[in-house]
Amino acid sequence: MEPEIIIIGSGIGGLCAGSILAKYGKKVLICESHTIAGGAAHSFVRQGFHFDSGPSFYCGLGHQNPSRNPLKEVLDLIEEDIEVIPYDPLGYYHFPEHTFPVYCNLKDYQKEIAKITPQGAKELEKFYARLLELYDCLKDICLLKLRADWQLIPNLILNYAPSLLKTLPQLKIINSSVGRVMDQYITDPWVRRLIDLECFLLSGLKAYGTIAPEIAFMLGQRNQRNVEYPVGGSGAIVETLVRGFKKFGGELRLGTHVEKILVKSGKVKGVKLRNGETIQAKIVISNATVWDTYQQLLNPEDLPPSYRKNAIETPAIESFMHLHLGIKADGLENLAGHHVVVHQTEKDLTEAGNTCMISIPSVWDKKLAPNGHHVIHGYTLEPYSNWQKDQGYKEKKKERSQSLYKALEKIIPDLRARITLELIGTPLTHARYLRRYQGTYGPAIAAEQGMFPSCHTPISGLYRVGDSTLPGIGVPAVAASGILCANKLL
Ligand SMILES: Cc1cc2nc3c(=O)[nH]c(=O)nc-3n(C[C@H](O)[C@H](O)[C@H](O)COP(=O)(O)OP(=O)(O)OC[C@H]3O[C@@H](n4cnc5c(N)ncnc54)[C@H](O)[C@@H]3O)c2cc1C
Known part of the structure; x- marks a missing residue:
């Protein structure tokens, strides 16, 4: 039919x-x-390992706290449920000079930052307070009631007059970049770089490229301890x-x-x-x-x-190098599931290979790997234009995956001796399996x-x-x- x-x-x-x-x-x-x-x-399966091809940071899909995640709104509407495992800290950031846990609760997180820069932590508190004010106004709006045309405005007024009134004082920052908000509160260069990193992880762009409501939502949800796998x-x-x-x-x-x-x-x-x-x-x-x-x-x-x-x-954000590994898990009982490793302070966070994202989801869900093993996904930005399937492809793949290996060795020093399955993906792999123009992360x-x-x-x-x-x-x-x-x- x-x-x-x-x-x-x-x-x-x-x-x-x-x-x-x-x-x-x-x-x-x-x-x-x-x-x-x-x-x-x-997700895809190889030799009993269940790999995520992309996302692994999720928020607000379970029932423990109220959620404004639009995906959860869709699941509720179609009467479907997902079992989730909450966790905290949501991961570890590894800068060359410091490694620290990223707690969901912003006060606990600020305490970690205060160990590195007491003045920076105070500035960060004011910055977060400003963005949480914005979150507080936006969180009441249920997307399921909105539509993408001129009726959006009457719709909003009809359903959300009190929230809209609360939003009026926020109009200045609702359309502004995180960078602009950061300029008002943060002078500490290290904290500015930290904010750039958090924006980059979310939008693929640093603070001046990321809109304030996007980070406000992330902080609001995270602060409610809604992080889960x-x-x-x-x-x-x-x-x-x-x-x-x-x-x-x-x-x-x-x-x-x-x-x-x-x-x-x-x-x-x-x-x-x-x-x-x-x-x-x-x-x-x-x-x-x-x-x-x-x-x-x-x-x-x-x-x-x-x-x-x-x-x-x-304009398109670049593509990725991926490393999907199956490893032996013995002696790794206290491993955390998420890590972000920044290799060099003097290099831009967005430079290919400099910031590596790592996810080890078998830490939370043991069934994702065969007994006694962990499943790992590491990825880092990599330009598509550098790649073609020529004679040197295999060698280059190995060479360009080294930044991911180096990042992983910070977390599991004897990683290479533990590997039972190795899959290296290039921007060509990404474009092929995700059917995306030049393997891009997005616009x-x-x-x-x-x-x-x-x-x-x-x-x-x-x-x-x-x-x-x-x-x-x-x-x-x-x-x-x-x-x-x-x-x-x-
Ligand atoms: C490495 C990585 C990590 C990420 N981590 C996170 C994270 O932790 N948290 C988070 O929230 N987001 C994350 N993201 C972003 C998020 O995964 C994406 O923004 C989102 O999944 C994209 O969804 P989409 O609906 O735009 O389409 P896509 O996922 O791009 O899907 C489009 C679909 O269309 C199909 N298609 C394309 N052309 C055709 C055609 N001609 N005929 C038929 N089918 C076609 C494709 O095969 C594909 O299945 C990550 C992304 C990547 C790549």
Whole structure:
């Protein structure tokens, strides 16, 4: 039977939009190119090790505290639940000069910072207080009631007049960068670098590039001790969304690559698959990136030339080197699950290989690795343009993974002797398995210099969701993009 709506891609954005639309009775078909659903959030298994391909920092998916995570709002709506394991500290930051725990509670965290810089900790307290004020206003707004068009404003006024009044004094910072807020309160250079790091971990950009509400939300949620890991890894979140989607009649076709979005006289007509099959629908939602949607899936003549040019010229954050390891776990009983290692102070945090993110989720969920083993995912930024599949590829892979090895050896000094499985991924691997333009983390749209576009496109019946639409990158954000688009259509 012909679907009413086709969604291209089963990333978290596509799955959230699809689940809501299916819940409200729409006939939805999701076409996913990969044989595993979830996009950047998919998990894969090798030799009994369950690896996350991307995200591993999650907040507000469980029941212990009230949550405003848009993904949790979708799960509640489709009556699905995820089992989570709360943990604290949320990880360790390893700077060349200091290693310290990152406690969820901001007062406990400030005490750790005070051991390094007492004056900096005092400044940080004021900075956090300012951002928590902002969080306090925004946290009452339930995204499920919002939609991505002109009715947003009357909608907000109708549902959230008291919260909006509380927000008035915040208007100054609601649109500003974290950098601007930081300038008001922080003079300590080390603390400024710490704030840059926290922004980079969240948005891929430093403090001047990150919008204040994004960090306000992260701090607010973290301060409520809402940090947790899903039992079964990221893949469990994807499975839960897929289950909810199918429960309401949604159809998911895996291994189904969409070659083209079919457009006639400015209106969407359906999609053409790589295998030559054509599927008709009046509404198509693309969960592919802005570059893939406008350059690959549409023909140049489908879009107004200046619109197309601006869209595909959106700057992109770089891609990643990945290290997925299975290791022997004996003697590692007190290992923490998350680490961020900054190798060199004199180098920029965003320089390839300098900041390494490490996640060892079998610390929380032992079933992710065979008995007596741990599963590790390390990643660091790496430009896509440096890579091609040539003779030197294998050697270069080894060489470029060394910064991740060095970072891991800070945490597990005898790491290399413990390895039972090693998978090194390059930006080419990332682009291939995540089906993303140049393996990018997402658009580099800096605060105060532009906004992520909404779900609308110039083509009637064509919409977009995911991390190149409002509100931006990250699992909660792309879930929000799915909500906004679904609500618009409903
Ligand atoms: C290494 C890494 C670590 C991260 N860590 C975190 C974290 O800890 N916490 C957090 O909140 N966020 C994190 N993120 C960000 C977060 O994972 C992403 O922002 C989010 O998952 C992107 O979701 P999306 O819906 O935009 O689409 P994607 O995940 O990009 O999914 C798009 C889907 O569309 C499919 N597709 C594309 N083209 C086609 C086509 N032509 N036909 C059919 N299907 C197609 C793809 O195969 C893919 O499944 C991380 C990302 C990475 C890469």
